[in-house]
Every structure is written in structure tokens, then in C-alpha cells.
Amino acid sequence: MDFNRGLFLKTFFLNRLGVKTKWIAALTFSLALVLVGSFLLFLFLDYLYPFPTENLNKESTIIISDKEGDPLRFFFPKDKQWRFPVELKDIDPKLVSAVIESEDRWFYTHPGVNPLAIGRAFYTNIKSGQVVSGASTIPMQIARLSEPKNRTVFAKANEAFRALQLKWHYDDNELLKIYLNIAPYGGNIEGVGAASYFYFGKSPRALEPHEIALLTLLPRSPTKYDPTRNPKIAHAKRNEVINMLKSRGVFTSKQALSALEKPVPSKRKSQPFKAPHFTEFVYKQFNNSENIQTTLDIWIQHLSDSIAKKHIGDLRSQGINNLAIVVIDNESRELRAMIGSSDFFERSSSGQVNNAVSRRSPGSALKPFLYALALDQGLVIPDTYMLDIPTDFSGYVAENYDDKYRGPITMRNALILSLNAPAVRLLSRVGLKDFHDLLLRGGLKTLDRPTNSYGLPLVLGSGEVTLLDLTNLYATLAEGGVHRAVKFVSGPGHNSIEAELITPEASYLITEILTELKRPDMPSRGWALTKDVPEVAWKTGTSYGHRDAWSIGYSDRYTIGVWVGNPDGRGVKGISGAEHAGPILFDLFRAIEGGGSKVAEPTNLNLRSIEVCKQSHMLPSSYCAQREKVTYIPGVSKLSKDNYSKRIFIDKETGHQLIGECLSERPHEARVFTVYPPELTAWWRVQGKPLENVPPVSSHCKDIPPELPPTITSPDQKTPYRVLKGTPSDYQKIRLSARVSEEVETLYWYQDGKLIATTSPDKKVFMPLKAGIHNLVVVDSSGRMDSISYSVESSENPEFAEN
Secondary structure, eight states, rough: OOHHHHHHHHHHHHHHHHHHEEEEHHHHHHHHHHHHHHHHHHHHHHHSSOGGGGGSSSSOOEEEEEEHHHOOEEEETTTEEEEEEOOOOGHHHHHHHHHHHHTTTTTTTTTOOOHHHHHHHHHHHHTTTOOOOOOOOOOHHHHHSOOOOOSOOOHHHHHHHHHHHHHHHHHHHHHHHHHHHHOSSSSEEEEHHHHHHIIIOOOOOOOOOOHHHHHHGGOOOOOTTOOTOOOHHHHHHHHHHHHHHHHHHTTTHHHHHHTTSSSOSSOOOOOOOOOOHHHHHHHHSSTOEEEEEEEOOOOHHHHHHHHHHHHHHHHHHOOOOOEEEEEEEETTEEEEEEOOOOOOTTTTTTTSTTTTTSSBOGGGGHHHHHHHHHHHHTTTTTTTTEEOOOEETTTEEEOOSSSSSOEEEEEEHHTTTTTTHHHEEEEHHHHHHHHHHHHTTTTTTTSSSOOOHOOGEEEEEEEEOHHHHHHHHHHHHHHEEEEEOOBBBBBBTSSSEEOOOHHHHHHHHHHHHHOOSSSSSOOOTGGOOOOOOOOOOEEEOGGGGGGGEEEEEESSSSEEEEEETTOOOOOOOOEEEEEEEEHHHHHHHHHHHHTTOOOOOOOOOOOOOEEETTSSBBBBBTTTOOOOEOOOOOOOOOOOOOEEEEEEEEEETOOBBBOOOGTTHHHHHEEEOOOOOHHHHHHHHHHHHOOOOOBBTTTTTTTTTOOOOOOOEETTTTSSSETTSSGGGGGGGEEEEOOOOOOOOEOOOOOOOEEEEEEOOOOOEEEOOOOOOEHHHHHHHSSSSEEEEEEETTTOOGGGGOO
16 A cells, blocks of 8 residues: 555656656757847848938048148038047046946946846846936937837837847957947037047047046936036036945046136137148048048148248238148158248138139249250250340240340350340240140149140240149248159158159259349348358249249258249239249248258269350360360260351451452452341441451452341331321331342341341231331341331321321
């Protein structure tokens, strides 16, 4: 009986245990199915509804800083929010710890949502009858900030799902970085980078404990705890956070005690607004970047701005309303300063126009590069004699700034005096295309029209350049002819391409000339007499119509460019690079270099001296009596043999020239005459300069045709000409013609002292009629001349009315 009972009980308990085990197994299996199913459902939903990651990478504020990394200016993104993205390594670790301890203590362990925190919050809120506690984790806050919605049960569920996605796709450090870069800190400030700057004026790496506590607090309620609006509430709440962080080991007791005594900021730091023209210039070219560290030297920028403001009053008293300055470091080609106008905010003078990058006529400022190219082509040396005379190029005759011509002049002095006529004559030899190509390769990209559209006046300023580009081209001279693009953003790769634009020898010779102090474009205010005048190479320029005045100079360290004028292009009578831009240039060199400016002194140059005929600066012939030494470039300079000094046989009895067979028939002697170029002789004749004539060929030389002077046949000095009112000028012209000897190749026509045509004797030339009494002179290629006076009546003058 007892045995059966025991067997029954044993069987009963074993059966019950088996049933329980089955239930546990079934429950475990079901739970596993639920978990696997939930996970698969999560993966499916994650696939169907991916996290909007574009909301985690919103457009950032563009921060433009100087070469030391100090901010110059901020540029809003399109939504006008201040965002300064930072890496986690650039944030104080205590701030990271403070955020975790304050917002999500179990951040490193939960999957995105914290079930315990949800339960605790639910119980606390039910017990209180109101929402007094939240359960949002850092991933949930990221989700809410990425997809802002009204606070509903559905919205909370969506946050939880998004938080799980974030934890699944990102590691913990990535999530912390995201949160700290998108958290709201009041107004339009997002992220600790912007908050650290606007509240404390520093980076999030350099925060103190009281600052860390405030930045930990603010995202909870940016408006309520805004210290600039509610300082008492913000101060009290911040101190609560300090004590909490002390209790959790983020701050030491000493740090917390000190932090509690610190005030909260009473106002936000204003955004910087330095070098406005420069920062806008950089922004327009790099507006897809976040942080742009430039090459600007804020000290040089301030000096430039100060000197601009010092001079602008005097300039405006003369009708010149604005200026621009550019400073470039020669060795690095880094832009150190850019002043676009004297005052960015001055509307009356178009202050916001950046004149440093505006297209302007450079006047004579391009001449050094023409002469450098001619040196490299071997066409000239510094002491080559050039002709400063009126020269006709298909109707174009270049005139000098003072309306005077000087005749023979060395290349050196032609550049020092900035004469137009020799430069235009030289350009016709160098080649317009070669010169235009040189300027384009030198970075003058605004010379973007077809070459022929500029014509020979290109060297006088018929094109347009910017102050920045032209100043950098002068820096190429300073660096021995090696050209690089100007660099205004720090970092490698922006101007790595180098090209030899001009040889070191030509660069040196041009620099030597431009360093000369005794020159007409030296400012007239006693500059040449001052002891501390900077030793720099420099050139001025004044544009057509007196609209632009330039002065650009370089030392061994810096190249500085100055432009003055009116942004609207209005001309100013008397404006000049020497008088109005030059003083600014020299003031700035003295301010930057302290009176210690000097030009580079290159070594191992391929330069030698050579003996030339003093009269012509050509290689001596056997008839050259006086000689001197000049500098040239061996293997490059193409020096011709002297053709000024010519031996001529003279009849002892008549003084006439003997040629050919008559030499044996007449007593004669050899004499050396100086024979100048025909066009120079022609010009001198018109000016009335006394010249030693080569005697005419003797009549005893029967086999030589007689050499007769030219005779003007048209116009006729006895015929009264008349300008007819209402008749187009193209139909009112008069022909120029003269009877000449057979050997004559060229005729030079001058009217009222000005060259009007250079032509061969058989070419038909017509000249527009102009009312008045005119003196017409023709000179042939042998220097012989004829002249007449003729009159042209005006039909509007009663004196000439028809009877």
C-alpha cells in the first residue's frame, strides 16, 4: 500500500516536472521567436525606412580665418543657423562626460532606448500626475532633432525606432559627435562649436568647468536657460548641474567650488567682421568649404587699412573717392593684405566695391614687362638707343604724357621716363601676340579679348587688369622671373605650378632700372630727399581719361600694389600714379619693413660688359672714334654693328660727294659723317634742329642720277580749300603727294608739327580737311625736305561765304 502510494507520488511529480519543463522550453522558444522576429522586423523596417542621414549633416557656417587661424568672418548657410562642426577630439573630454552623465548615463550599454529609464519615467509621471521626467537617450534626442514632430505617442515611438537605427549604424563616438554638433544652444546657435564661440569666445577644447556646465544644461531648454535672457534662472540651474557633475566625479570639489562662483555670460560674442572685401573674395571662390584658413596677415591688413584711412581725406579733396591696396609675400606668393576700399560701409563712395579685383586700365604699368620680353628676345639692352619720335602705325601715332618727344633715348631712360612712343615702337618689333601671351601666362586673365582687338596701345593700357593680378605679376619680377599664382588659402597645392616667365637676367636689369630714385614719377613732396625712403623697385601708371592711377613696387620680401580712382570710372583731371598712389606705396613699405626695405641681389647671372660705339651704342666699326662699355646678356643680346659713322669721299675743290668712277678723276679726301636713321632726321628737320648734311653727289659723277629734294605737289598752297557743312568727313579729304628722286623710299609728312603719315612715294595718301591755316612739311629718307602753307576755309565762317 505504502509502496504503491510512493510510486504514485513519484510518477505524479515527474509528470508535473515534465510539463513545467515543456512550458519553459516552449516559453523560451516563443521568446526567441519574438526576439528574432522583432529583429527581422527591425531590419525590414530599417530597410524600408532608412534614417534620414542628410539631416545629420546640415550645411555648416563657413569660417574664414587669417594665417594664424583667428576668425576673420563667418558666412551663414542657407538656413541662417550658426554651425561650427567639430571633431570629438577637439572637444574637452569633461564636456563629453558631463553630457553623458546628465543626459544618458547608460549610453554605452543600451541599444538606443533605455527600458529601465522608460519604466522609471512612466512611474514618476503617473505618480506626479504630470510629466516631470523624460526617458530620452542621446540617440533619441538625435532622432528628435533630425525629425522634429509634435510630442505624441506616435512621435515617441518613431524616436525610439530611429534611436535603434542610430545605434545599429553608428558607433558610440560617432553618435556623441553628431549630438554635440546638432544640439540646440539658443537662438540660431547649433552645436558646441558655435555655442563655445558665441557664449565664451573660445573653442570647445578650452572650456572651463562653469562653461561646461552651462553648455550641458542649455540643450534641455535653450530659451528658458538662455543666460542672456534669463540670467538668474540660468545661473541657478547651471549650479545644480555643477553639483550633480561633482557628485558623479566629472568635477573635483575644488573645480566645482570655483565654478559655482563664476557668473553666466551676459551677452553673446559678436561675430567678427575683419577684412570684409578679402573675406567676400575668398567666400565666392570656396563657398563649399567649412573652415577656410587664409594667408592674410592681420597685422599687415591693419597697417594697410590705417594708411588707407590716413590718405583718403587728401585724395577726396582732389576728387578721388577711393583706393585699393594689395600686399603679397614674394617668396610664398601668399596674399598678406587686401584693402578693397577705404571704408566697406561707406555707400557714397561705393565702399562695398572691391577695387582690388575690379577690371581697370593699367596705363603704363605694363611697360616693364614689354622691356623684359624685349631683353629676353635680344632686341635691346638697357643702353640701346631707341627713338622717341612720332611714328605712324596705320594712322595711330603714340604721344607722350607731356606731348613732347626727345629723339634718341636709351631703353633705360625710356622706361624711367615711362615714354609712350618708344614703347609702342618696341612693341611693334617684339610682336603684339608675344606680348599678350606673356601677360596671359603671367596671370592677367582679364586680358581676355582677341589679341588684335587691343592693338599696339596694349602697352599703354588699352586692356583691363585687376590690382591683385598685376601686383602678383610684379612679384614675378621680384622673384627673378619665376611666376606662380597668388595664394590666398593656406595649405599645399594652391599655387604649386611654377614657370619661368622672364629670365633672371632680364628681371634683374628691369629691377635695377625701376630702383632708380632720380626719375620724374617720384612723388614731388620731397620723397627723394628723405633719408628713409624705401629702397624698392617701383612703377606707376595712369590710365586713359585720367580714371585710374597705380603705383606698384617690390622689395626682396613684399610686393605692394596701390590703385586710386573712382569706382564709377569718373575721370579726375591731374590724377597720377606718382602724386596720388606713390605716397601710399612708400608709406606702407616703411610701415611694414620699418625703413629697411631693399631689393634682392641675385648672383651667378649671365651678364657681361661689352664695348660699344658711344654715338650709337652699337658694336664699334672701324670709323667709331669714341667708345664706352655697356651691360648685355651673352648669347641673347643681338647687337648690330654701328651704322651711324660712315666714311664718305669728298671732292677737295667742290666739297661734294664722290662716288664710283669719278673718284679716280677728282682730288678727294675721306671724311667720317654721322648719318642718323631717316625718320629721326626727318623729325629733327621739322623741329628745326641744325644737322650736318652729307654733301650732295658731285655733278662730275655723270653715272649717278641727281639727288633732288622733294617737292610738294598736293595740296596746292595757292588753292583755297573749304570744309562743306553737311557733307560726311569721309568725302572731304585731300591727297598728299610729292615729286621725289628715284632713290627715295620713304616720305614723312608732318602737319603743324605733328606726324600725320609715313608712306612710300607711290602710295596714295589722303588727309581729312580741317579748317585753318596749316604748315605742311615732307621729309624724304635722305633728310631733304619741302614745306608749304595752305588754308582750309569753313563754310560756317561768314568771312568765307560765297558771293
